[in-house]
Amino acid sequence: xxxxxxxxxxxxxxxxxxxxxxxxxxxxxxxxxxxxxxxxxxxxxxxxxxxxxxxxxxxxxxxxxxxxxxxxxxxxxxxxxxxxxxxxxxxxxxxxxxxxxxxxxxxxxxxxxxxxxxxxxxxxxxxxxxxxxxxxxxxxxxxxxxxxxxxxxxxxxxxxxxxxxxxxxxxxxxxxxxxxxxxxxxxxxxxxxxxxxxxxxxxxxxxxxxxxxxxxxxxxxxxxxxxxxxxxxxxxxxxxxxxxxxxxxxxxxxxxxxxxxxxxxxxxxxxxxxxxxxxxxxxxxxxxxxx
Numbered sequence: 001x002x003x004x005x006x007x008x009x010x011x012x013x014x015x016x017x018x019x020x021x022x023x024x025x026x027x028x029x030x031x032x033x034x035x036x037x038x039x040x041x042x043x044x045x046x047x048x049x050x051x052x053x054x055x056x057x058x059x060x061x062x063x064x065x066x067x068x069x070x071x072x073x074x075x076x077x078x079x080x081x082x083x084x085x086x087x088x089x090x091x092x093x094x095x096x097x098x099x100x101x102x103x104x105x106x107x108x109x110x111x112x113x114x115x116x117x118x119x120x121x122x123x124x125x126x127x128x129x130x131x132x133x134x135x136x137x138x139x140x141x142x143x144x145x146x147x148x149x150x151x152x153x154x155x156x157x158x159x160x161x162x163x164x165x166x167x168x169x170x171x172x173x174x175x176x177x178x179x180x181x182x183x184x185x186x187x188x189x190x191x192x193x194x195x196x197x198x199x200x201x202x203x204x205x206x207x208x209x210x211x212x213x214x215x216x217x218x219x220x221x222x223x224x225x226x227x228x229x230x231x232x233x234x235x236x237x238x239x240x241x242x243x244x245x246x247x248x249x250x251x252x253x254x255x256x257x258x259x260x261x262x263x264x265x266x267x268x269x270x271x272x273x274x275x276x277x278x279x280x281x282x283x284x285x286x287x288x289x290x291x
Contacts, residue, residue, distance in 0.1 A: 030048075051066075051073075053069060091109060147167070156182070188209065226243045
């Protein structure tokens with residue numbers, strides 16, 4: 001253990017190293033702080049990094065401005081200068097990161113499989129934990145939110161999703177590469193695929209789910225809007241539907257272009273509008289006019 005400064009053997013300025021083999025490879029990198037067993041041990045020219053914890057930031061050499069707080073945080077992937085200013089807080093957070101730009105992860109095991117994925121904001125225990133290596137532009141907040149969002153190894157990286165809530169967008173096939181979903185918004189516990197089974201792929205795009213269990217078992221369905229607790233909770237492959245109201249749902253799990261409004265209202269059929277549930281006896285277009 002010791003303190004490195006401009007008069008030290010490695011001729012670096014303002015760096016602090018505490019722990020076995022911390023900052024031992026530094027050549028010209030200044031203003032680094034590393035505390036913990038082999039924390040930041042490979043950094044040579046990287047500057048202004050903070051590594052706190054067992055093997056935190058332990059394989060990076062040239063990265064600048066990275067913050068790794070927690071055992072194994074940013075620890076396995078040889079974070080390069082492409083990923084400057086990455087922040088990982090929590091046990092094994094972003095541990096496989098290599099070149100991904102603009103990522104922030106807070107929570108144990110958050111985004112721990114992501115390598116090249118960029119611009120993700122991840123908060124919550126095991127959020128985006130089993131995610132594919134290239135998932136990008138996602139905002140995920142909650143316990144296991146986005147847990148299995150995948151990367152097909154080609155052009156589909158599960159991008160531009162917002163998942164907020166316990167298990168929001170957390171379900172899908174155990175083979176993570178089968179779960180490629182894009183441009184979705186899920187707000188609510190288990191919303192938008194949170195309950196999709198382990199043998200079913202989650203590939204729905206352009207959906208919006210607001211409410212506990214809204215679109216809970218979605219698989220391939222797209223362009224659906226569900227607002228309300230349990231709204232659309234039976235939808236799997238349906239497309240182009242709008243449901244507003246707690247417990248509102250389609251006439252079938254694969255329904256299309258059904259517009260359903262009201263508490264516990266159920267769609268009648270495809271290409272239809274349903275106003276109200278079975279208890280509704282009158283429909284008014286104005287206070288003094290019937291429909």
